[in-house]
Amino acid sequence: MAGSTIFLSSDKWRKKNILRAAISISLFILFLEISSRSNLLFGFKMPFFGDLPKPSDVVKVFAQVIFDSRYWYSWIASTWRVLGGFLIALLLGVPLALCLALNKTFKGIFFPIFEFIRPIPPLAWVPAAIIFWPTQELAIMFITFLGAFFTIVINTFGGALSIDLRFLQAARSLGASKLDMFRRIVLPACIPSVVVGATIGIGITWEVVVAAEMISGASKVGGKGAGLGHLIWSNYIGGNYEMIVVGMVSIGIAGYICSTVIRYIGGHFTSWEASK
Template sequence: MSPSPGKPVLQKARPATPEPPAASTPAARPRRARGGRADSVAWMYVATFVLGIALWWIVAEVTDNALAPKPPDVVIALGDGLREGWLIDHTIASLGRVAAGFVLGVLLAIPAGFLMGWYRVARGMLEPWVQFFRTVPPLALIPLVIVFLGIGESAKVFVIFLAAFLSCVIATFQGVRNVDLTYINAARVLGAKDGTIFARVVIPASTPYIFVGMRVALGSSWATLVAAELLAAPTGLGRMMQSAQQFLQTDRIVVGVVMIGTLGFAMDRLLLIVERRLTSWQEVR
């Protein structure tokens, strides 16, 4: 017998689907996946490091040049530098210069980038100068730096500061420019003023770009270190490498390269840790 058109059709209730156990929920699976990816990346770091050392050793052996340093020679020079203390002195001097130039550059680049991205007048006044000096290598500015600042510590820090500032200000400016207008318009519809929009929308949305700029600025700071220490530096890794070049001490040159690369890598990892904590809301692959 067919049901009446005016009455709803009653259906037998289906049994409820049991909830999956907590260990297999989607929230738990990504954590295990992230942990597995981190472990695999760590193993890849170790593997590529060992492979690089092996290739270096093979090339040094095949070259058959007495000046080509081999890994054992560099390890011996590194041990001598740590035991005698000269490597520690050079490292501390260079680390202080890089840290001072990098911090000053970032502290000035972030507000300058915000101004360029938020105000058209500031963009018109600052962007031409930023783009102009970005194309000039810091090494070319050393004679002018000597004329205006002399050969003291301020001149060395300024060269590093300039490299860090020019790298970070562009990333900050681009971060402000790339903020989705939908967020800004939605905040205005809800009654937010410009100050609130800037603090609650623009700054959080620009934070990932700022950290990218900071990482690039850190690399530029270390890359400019050797050029900065051309300014009659008494100590520093760049100065050590220049002196070693004059006396054909190639093992010490490699020690300087290893120290710069290691310190730069460690500082970059610290920036990544801070970035992950401050941008935990961001979805990443």
Template structure:
């Protein structure tokens, strides 16, 4: 761990919180309200609301539900998008047949699939997971296609000339060459997945209580109750959840690509 980077990050967070506190209280001190930021609750109020919320099991249940939906949709997107991207990149006939359909579906925002997903799937959980899957699928496929197209064909031909089997070539040549592109697509897909799952939870109505609908529904429930500090708490929770998820993707990439750690 880079200690200097951690220190700089901590300094940046502290400076941001101080500036936020000053901006929200500046109007009370001078009579002039700072645009946009001045209407937000101060960090001290947000922390107080968080301490109240953290004592309730429903808050942590919201975390758990959103994480489960994100990880489920993301995992399926990797399992489907990796092989699909590889087939599109390496099989011309398959590409000519499938890629036009893929490109026609790709510009459709994942949220536009929410009504269809509700009709397609028998439960709300499956509907939300399906929409998160779509959010991660397209970045994964496109990055795998791009990575496969950049592989030097001479490496494959050299392995074949030395008697390597197709399975060995995939494990030792193609897969390691594809990993950087796959992890890039995974990182992008993870970010989109969190954006999608929050909106899907919000649109779907979440549950009967705030803890039944995930972090996205927590935002909406707080907004409907005109509880602005809780809205900010939910937003910060989403930011932390997204950061942790991206950290998991980076850790997985570092573990699968030890040669990059050596190169760094």
């Protein structure tokens, strides 16, 4: 009975959150619509917001562009670059973080180099990446890799360092091997930190991939799409401001979907966290 009560209250709480989100988004869109029409409605242009495209015009353009294959090829191009760089960052970042946390010699050699490179913004690497990588695709994917890599490493490294040493000492006193302690204590304890780092990292990859596509010009994928960043930049050059907002909204949707998927997958690997 208690379990069902908790489930019902949780479901009710979730519905309230959805309702609040819907209301806040609706009010924000209404505010933008009124602000963009302020000159017509009130006789003066509202600062900043008065120059934005009308949300109603953006919706009309959005309704048209969703039937354009070039728009979806831009989605595919950017998503491919983000996922490619992110997955490589995850595969390399987690083992590196664990090595830094568990091996003092390894940390002493490589951590100073890591800390020296980490503050350099990913976008500062764009010119060098374009020069040293053979194709623009690899250059942009390298930039997205950097966007996620340092966040994943720092979060995983912090998670490994926060493990209570008493657990390791107790396991060692009971005869557990180093491999057993790694599999049963260290790795499970680090998973929540990996999930947090991955969730933040995927958001950063969407930020940097768009900027990298704008700066580099973005080579076309299959001759049909150059990415959402290139879509925004080309429409800025062409003066199509409604399409700029469409591109921005598309990036927000893509980032939200990616973060939600990572949180969902992470929830399956950290089911004990939900019971706290």
